[in-house]
Amino acid sequence: MSAKSDDAKFELTLKRYKQERDWFKMLLDTVELLPGEENRLQEKLLHILLASKESVLDCAEHGKPFVAGYFCNAPQIFHAMDLTWYMLMETPFLAASAPFLLEDLEGAEAIGLGTDTCTAIRLPIYYIETGQMPIPTACIGLIYPCDGAPMLHQVMMHNKGWKDVPVYAADPPYTTDDRALDYFADELKRMVEFLEKHTKQTIDMKKLKEVCEEDNKVFGLWQEYNELRRAKPCPHGWGIGGAQAFAISQCFVSGDKKCTEWFQQLVKCAEENVKAGKGPEGIKEKIRYLWFDILPYGWVFEVMPWMEEEWGAVLTMDMFGNYPYTLIDTSTEDTIFRSLAKRNLIDAPMIRQARGTDENFATDIRRIVKDYDIDVVIWPGHMGHKDGAASIGIMRETCRELNVPFLHIGLDLFDRRYTTPEQVKDRISTFFSSMGLG
């Protein structure tokens, strides 16, 4: 293999990542021109996101250690170890509106990844298999909450280009009892040993304690923010709230002062709206809905604003915004790891619903509907969420008990071709009309 060919291969591993960065830069340029406090929050988030991307690129290009991981791999630990990291599923989760997404989905199908596995799983596999994913110093895999996640990492380990990347995955028990928490806390401790071994970065327990304490401030603020969203009208709509709170606190700057400051600004912004009796700009709230999943990032701009404008339907709560976190007990090293185990095995969105038995589908709906005075529950029915699909009866019956309408659509949150935005709008309009909503 010539040096030139090696260089080309290396460049390819960063190509999409750089394109994503540029995509976000373009979004930032646009947001900077827009007025309003909500856009200042978006602006700050984009700056933080871009700094994270630049840091990953800097590490990759200069041979510094960096890690691939996930939002539910206790990112507080990465932060306490001063580790730069990125999420293997970053493209579907964060950059699904980028212009190359459909091209890559077709590429995934062409190499034999089928069409019925979750798009968020197929895309990273495609990038790995075609040499378009930054190759980290070490990888912290995620093997829950669904069947697709362990397969993503097994394909990754099978890939010849990644054969030298050491991988660790915390093994998830299925229960949510003390036995499970003790087991998972030990798995997280082993994750730290693994990271220390392969990145040569060491953990400073004093710093981890500080990070967790800062993180507790964030989650206190998040709880405060969620309380504010109970107001009528809801102070914010789909455009700001859970998705951004999740991204900043779990994907970019966990337990960092920048994160706390962002949340303080978020709370302030919501408070002002509540005091003024205001909702999302220019929207008269008629329907309060729970979107019980990730937002449809692949075509989010085509449906979510339309729901507000056409129907006065305000996203009052969503799966990723509803984060019933418990705070981290920082008394001892053991209590920290046990709290992190709970956070990452039981509390984290999507993990919370999908990993274990499905009581959280019912209890979360029940609690959110009551707390937020929800008029309609929308289960988008993402094609990758097979366990959720098999919980549909439980969700429907829960809503029936609560006397709140339940809509199941059936779509791909990332791929607009599965159910087109127009079809989604049609389903929503038909349902709202027949239920007498709005």
Add this chain to the structure above:
Amino acid sequence: METNLKSKVMDEFQEITSTLINPYLKEWKDNGGKIIGYFCTHVPDELITAAGMLPFRMRATGSTGTELSDAYFITINCSFPRHLFNLAMHGEFKILDGLIVPNSCDHVRRIYDNWIRQVDSPAFVRMWNLTKQTTEHAVEWYRDEILLKKSDLEENFGVKITLDDLRNAIKIHNETRRLLRQLYDLRKADNPPITGEQALAAVVASTAIPRERYNKMLRELLEELKSAEGIKDYKFRLMIAGGILDDPEYMNIIEDHGGLVVTDYLCFGTRLFLVDIDEEGDPIEAIARYQVQQRPTCPRTYGDQPRRAQFMRDLIRDFRVDGVIGERLLFCDSWLMEHYMAKQDLKELGVPFIQLDREYVLGGKGQLRTRIQAFLEMIGG
């Protein structure tokens, strides 16, 4: 594919496999015995045998529709739980005294959640809680799980499960494994005495009748096969790999076109019996180690793909396989990706591979035939 085998035992195995609730289950029940249903290969049926009960591997044999279960499992769910839950809602599993559901996959694990809400019987329905790796910690977790479920069975059914009971159950189940390996060894011959269709029926039957009775029948079959005429009219030796496949007719369609299925990597197949459970030492530890580290795993076990690939390579070599069919139930993420990797591995080995998606209840037979024909033509060059 035609065989000249005349065997009452094989006829009976085929009858058991084509029926959901067979006469042996009814007889067991009439004699006051208890039956525990379980899913997949992750639940240690030895524990149920040790409790003096009959372990019955759950299937949806005979299902023709999903009209009741459609409200609980939708079209992006695997058709196996959809059909099975439909039968459950029709009361077809009333014979069961208990049910154990492992978190083996996203589809099967939700049977537990829906069953406890929608189906009245049996009252004893439990999850078998699995982790996903092959570490010592995972062995320890599984060991604790056995202890917890042992107490649960004892408390709920008024039985006592001693270590000797467990050792004895392991011996009985290992005997099944040894006999099935003997049966499969016969298929290594140039002219195997049984078809893939018959072999599948023999394996499925092992999970549906009292185990000691089954072992006796299988010994009789092995005796009969000593003098059986081998199959000659086939062109290629095939292997089938995949998840739950309990319908011998699927094999029949493949074998109708000149490919003889000589081995498999299936959960109603070699994954049940390639390895024995250690009969020395602590039986609970032995079962846990067998389940987590020793037996051939399915793709849900993270990090074990290289060992699975090795099992497959060994089978391909030992049974002199010409081509591999990767069967997959639609919407199964695990087997889609496992076959994706197998295809690459087998290409390096020079072994043709095809992936065939299917529904649990056999349909689209014409399409299946066409794809098999094309695959066999490809093998034939």
